[in-house]
Amino acid sequence: MIVNGMSESLQEDVMLHDLIASRGLDPSRVVAELNREIVPGEDFPKTRLQEGDRLELLQFVGGG
Amino acid sequence: MQDLMDDLFEIGGERLGSRLFTGTGKYGDDAVIPEVCAASGSEVITVALRRVDFQAAAGNVMDHIPKTMRLLPNTSGARTADEAVRIARLAKAIGCGSWIKIEVIADNNHLLPDGYATIKATETLAAEGFVVLPYVNADLYVARDLVSAGAAAVMPLGAPIGTNRGLQTREMIRILIEEIDLPIIVDAGLGRPSHACEAMEMGADAVLVNTAIATAADPVGMAKAFGEAVRAGRRGFLAGAGVQRLKADASSPLTGFLEG
Numbered sequence: 077m078i079v080n081g082m083s084e085s086l087q088e089d090v091m092l093h094d095l096i097a098s099r100g101l102d103p104s105r106v107v108a109e110l111n112r113e114i115v116p117g118e119d120f121p122k123t124r125l126q127e128g129d130r131l132e133l134l135q136f137v138g139g140g
Numbered sequence: 141m142q143d144l145m146d147d148l149f150e151i152g153g154e155r156l157g158s159r160l161f162t163g164t165g166k167y168g169d170d171a172v173i174p175e176v177c178a179a180s181g182s183e184v185i186t187v188a189l190r191r192v193d194f195q196a197a198a199g200n201v202m203d204h205i206p207k208t209m210r211l212l213p214n215t216s217g218a219r220t221a222d223e224a225v226r227i228a229r230l231a232k233a234i235g236c237g238s239w240i241k242i243e244v245i246a247d248n249n250h251l252l253p254d255g256y257a258t259i260k261a262t263e264t265l266a267a268e269g270f271v272v273l274p275y276v277n278a279d280l281y282v283a284r285d286l287v288s289a290g291a292a293a294v295m296p297l298g299a300p301i302g303t304n305r306g307l308q309t310r311e312m313i314r315i316l317i318e319e320i321d322l323p324i325i326v327d328a329g330l331g332r333p334s335h336a337c338e339a340m341e342m343g344a345d346a347v348l349v350n351t352a353i354a355t356a357a358d359p360v361g362m363a364k365a366f367g368e369a370v371r372a373g374r375r376g377f378l379a380g381a382g383v384q385r386l387k388a389d390a391s392s393p394l395t396g397f398l399e400g
Contacts, residue, residue: 080191091301099194105141106192107233114233118156132191134230138170138201139188139216140163140301 077129086127093120096133107134146369147378148346151323152239152271152292154210158183159340160370161212161325162363163350165202166302172359173204180363185209186241187232187351188216212273214241221260227267239266241295241327242274243261251301255282259289266290275327278312283320295319295348298339302351304331307338317343333362333369340373341381 077088079095093114096103108115108130110124115123125131148155162183164173177185185205205211213231218224221244226241242265244257253276262272271292276282278296286294295379296313299305306329307313317324323345330336336347356362 080194082363083293095378099192102200105200105234107189107230109230111345114229117235120190134189135200136202136211136213136231136236137190138164138167139214140165140186140348 077125077127077131078130080133082118086125086129090125091121092123092131095125095131096120099133101133101135105135108132109134144375147374149323151273154271156183156210156346157181158367158370159326159346159374160336160367161186161346161348162353163348164205164354165350166354167359168354170199170201170204172265173201174206176353176363177206177209179360180353180367182363182367183208183210184212186212186348188214190217197360208246210239211236212239212241212276214243215261216243216245218242218244218261219246221257221264224257224261225264228261228270229268232270237271238269239271239273242272253277253297255279255285258282259285262286262291263289266292266338273325278309278316280312280315280319283316283322287320287322291322293323293325293345295325295327298326298335299329299331301328303329304352305329306331306335310338310342311340312343313344333365336366337369337373337376340370341376343377346370 103120111130158181160180160182162182163186181348215224215227218227224242224244242258242261245251246256258274258276262274266272273293274291275295282342283294299308325346326344327348330349331352339347353359353362
């Protein structure tokens with residue numbers, strides 16, 4: 077799958093919430109777009125990732 | 141005289157006491173942001189949305205933004221109306237409210253906003269219930285279209301982003317203040333407290349300042365200076381300036397002089 081533009085191999089049965097947590101990120105501060113669809117935060121634990129998915133993980137940064 | 145304590149203004153149904161909006165970009169150390177917020181008196185603060193950089197050291201700007209601040213995410217990075225809409229929806233999905241500053245920039249040389257794309261994005265997002273604050277050139281026709289599109293305010297630039305050059309668009313902003321029945325928030329280019337003061341004196345409803353505070357030698361001191369300048373300018377506007385004249389007009393009586 078592609079995460080933030082980078083190709084990654086996926087272990088089986090990875091849920092979105094677990095992938096976010098495994099990167100040391102606070103899921104409540106991350107927004108996820110899976111195959112161009114926004115995934116609501118409450119759906120992170122029940123969203124299963126699959127090979128071929130394109131995932132964008134974004135967060136707020138400093139800006140004007 | 142009107143007390144500034146009662147001089148609130150309203151955006152998207154929310155009443156704000158401070159007319160200085162601040163940004164979170166370009167700080168040498170984000171840890172100074174809480175002090176900047178306190179010193180400026182600002183209630184509204186901007187943030188941007190970016191892909192998580194897994195290589196970068198941990199550290200999140202949100203750790204430094206006081207919980208009492210109203211977040212105003214921007215759509216920086218958007219080059220088209222569709223990209224701005226996409227970023228706005230993503231920002232809202234984090235759950236920090238529905239305010240959005242539309243910024244659509246396809247010109248990397250001068251970073252000037254695309255008026256047409258901004259109007260299109262505003263129309264879409266206002267219809268979805270966003271409180272839309274579009275960043276645009278100081279252009280009367282663009283501003284009128286933004287009113288029709290459902291914008292909650294109009295944010296004309298004083299000078300190109302990050303230039304600190306002040307109110308280069310002064311005359312066009314004056315026209316917007318006169319003609320547009322929405323809050324006018326001067327954004328971008330204000331480099332000194334005096335620039336912000338002048339914008340407020342002219343009748344702008346608020347100003348947004350980022351670079352001038354974040355890159356000052358003393359950001360906290362500069363935040364305080366901007367806060368005071370905005371209040372002074374607002375008070376000056378409310379007090380009503382006297383008429384300008386070309387010829388001198390004596391303040392003291394021109395009669396009853398001593399003679400020889």
